Amino acid sequence: MARASTTSDAFNAIAEGARREVLEALADGEMAVNDLVARLGFTQPQVSKHLAVMRAVDLVTARADGRHRLYSLNAATLRDLYEWIKPFERLWNERLDRLDGVVAELAATHRQTSKGPS
Amino acid sequence: MARASTTSDAFNAIAEGARREVLEALADGEMAVNDLVARLGFTQPQVSKHLAVMRAVDLVTARADGRHRLYSLNAATLRDLYEWIKPFERLWNERLDRLDGVVAELAATHRQTSKGPS
DNA sequence: TTGACATATACCGATATCGGTATACGATGC
DNA sequence: GCATCGTATACCGATATCGGTATATGTCAA
Numbered sequence: 001m002a003r004a005s006t007t008s009d010a011f012n013a014i015a016e017g018a019r020r021e022v023l024e025a026l027a028d029g030e031m032a033v034n035d036l037v038a039r040l041g042f043t044q045p046q047v048s049k050h051l052a053v054m055r056a057v058d059l060v061t062a063r064a065d066g067r068h069r070l071y072s073l074n075a076a077t078l079r080d081l082y083e084w085i086k087p088f089e090r091l092w093n094e095r096l097d098r099l100d101g102v103v104a105e106l107a108a109t110h111r112q113t114s115k116g117p118s
Numbered sequence: 119m120a121r122a123s124t125t126s127d128a129f130n131a132i133a134e135g136a137r138r139e140v141l142e143a144l145a146d147g148e149m150a151v152n153d154l155v156a157r158l159g160f161t162q163p164q165v166s167k168h169l170a171v172m173r174a175v176d177l178v179t180a181r182a183d184g185r186h187r188l189y190s191l192n193a194a195t196l197r198d199l200y201e202w203i204k205p206f207e208r209l210w211n212e213r214l215d216r217l218d219g220v221v222a223e224l225a226a227t228h229r230q231t232s233k234g235p236s
Numbered sequence: 237t238t239g240a241c242a243t244a245t246a247c248c249g250a251t252a253t254c255g256g257t258a259t260a261c262g263a264t265g266c
Numbered sequence: 267g268c269a270t271c272g273t274a275t276a277c278c279g280a281t282a283t284c285g286g287t288a289t290a291t292g293t294c295a296a
Contacts, residue, residue, distance in 0.1 A: 001253085001254040001255050001256090001279095001280070001281075002252085002253055002254050002255095002280060002281035002282055002283085003121065003124075003133075003134075003252075003253040003254060003281080003282065003283075004133065004134060004135070004253095004254085004282090005282065005283085006121075006282080006283070009133070009135070011132060011133050011135075011138070012133045014129060015121075015122065015127070015129050015130045015133040016121075016122060016283095016284085017122070017127070017129075018284095020129070020202070023206075027205070027206060027209070032242080032243090033242070033243060033244090034241095034242065034243085042285095043285080043286075043287095044242085044243070044244090045243090045244080045245080045285085045286080045287085045288095046284095046285070046286090047243095048243060048244055048245080049244085049245085049284090049285090051243095051244095052244075052245090064293095066242090066293065066294070067241060067242045067243080067292075067293045067294060068242065068243085068293095069242080069243065069244090073206070073209060075206075075209040075210040076210070078203065078206045078209060078210070079210050081203055082203050082204070082206065082207060084138070085196065085199050085200050085203060086200070087145070088141075088145060088191070088193075088196045088200070089200060091145070091191060091193040091196060092193040092194070092196075092197050119249095119250070119251075119283090119284040119285050119286090120250060120251035120252055120253085120282085120283055120284050120285095121251080121252065121253075121282075121283045121284060122252090122283095122284085123252065123253085124252080124253070134253095134254085136254095150272080150273090151272070151273060151274090152271095152272065152273085160255095161255080161256075161257095162272085162273070162274090163255085163256080163257085163258095163273090163274080163275080164254095164255070164256090165273095166273060166274055166275080167254090167255090167274085167275085169273095169274095170274075170275090182263095184263065184264070184272090185262075185263050185264065185270095185271060185272045185273080186263095186272065186273085187272080187273065187274090237296100238295100238296090239294105239295090239296090240293100240294085240295085240296105241292100241293080241294080241295100242291100242292085242293080242294100243290100243291080243292080243293100244289100244290080244291070244292095245288100245289080245290070245291085246287105246288085246289080246290085247286105247287090247288085247289100248285100248286085248287090249284105249285105249286105250283100250284085250285105251282105251283085251284085252281105252282100252283085252284105253280100253281085253282085253283095254279105254280085254281085254282105255278100255279105255280105256277105256278085256279105257276105257277090257278090258275100258276085258277085259274100259275085259276080259277100260273100260274080260275070260276085261272100261273080261274070261275090262271100262272085262273085262274095263270100263271085263272085263273105264269105264270085264271080264272100265268100265269095265270090265271100266267100266268090266269090266270105
C-alpha cells in the first residue's frame with residue numbers, strides 16, 4: 001500500500017503547498033490558467049495539473065470562456081475542511097479561558113499582597 | 119521529485135485519514151498508545167507510526183508516564199491549520215448573503231404578482 | 237486553411253509513503 | 267535478574283506522486 005491519492009480527498013489535495021497557493025490566489029476571484037501562471041510563477045503545466053487535482057476533489061470549478069478556462073473556488077468543499085477543523089477550536093479557547101482565570105487570580109493575589117506595580 | 123514528506127507540514131500530516139482519526143480521539147483528552155489502539159482498532163505499530171509523524175510536525179506532544187506514553191493534542195499547531203482556512207470563510211458567507219438577497223427579492227416579486235402560495 | 241494562442245495531457249525517473257510483521261528498547265514488579 | 271508489559275522502530279514490496287519537457291487538443295482570427 002502507498003499514500004492515499006491526492007485526488008481522494010480535499011485533505012490530500014491541499015497537502016501540497018503549491019495547491020494552497022493556487023487556492024489563495026483564487027480567493028481574489030475567478031482567474032484563467034495563465035493569470036495563475038503569471039501570478040504564482042509556476043509553469044503552465046504545473047498549474048494545469050494542480051488545477052486538475054483540485055477539480056477532481058471539487059475544490060475548484062472551471063468554466064469555458066473562449067480559449068480561456070476560468071477557475072474559481074468551490075466554497076462548499078472549502079467549508080467541509082473548515083467544518084472538520086472547527087471543533088478543535090475549543091482547545092485553544094479553553095486554554096485561553098484557563099489563562100484568563102489564572103490572570104484574574106494573580107491579579108487578586110497581587111492586590112492583597114502589594115500596593116501596586118513594581 | 120516526489121510528494122512532500124508527511125513530516126514536512128501539518129497539512130501533509132493530516133492528509134492521512136487515520137491520523138485525523140487519532141486527532142479526533144485525542145480531542146477527548148490525553149491518551150496512551152494502547153488506548154488509541156483499542157479505540158480506533160488500528161495495530162499498535164500503526165498508531166505509533168502515525169503518532170511519530172504528528173510529533174514531528176508538532177500536532178501532538180507526548181509525556182512519559184511509567185511504561186506508558188501519554189499523547190495530547192497541540193492546540194497551537196491545530197490553530198495554524200485553522201488560521202489558514204479561516205479567511206476562506208467569507209466565501210460561503212458572501213454566498214449566503216447573496217442568496218438571502220435573492221430570496222428577499224423573490225419574496226417581494228411574489229407579493230406583487232401572486233396572492234399566495236400555489 | 238493556416239497560424240497563433242490557451243490549456244490539457246503523456247511520458248519520465250526519483251522518491252516517500254503505506255500496512256504488515258518481526259523485533260528492539262525501556263520501565264516495572266517480583 | 268527475569269519475565270512482562272508498553273511502545274518504538276527496522277525492514278519489505280507496492281504505489282502514487284512530483285517537476286520537467288514535449289506534445290496533443292481546442293479555439294479564435296485573418
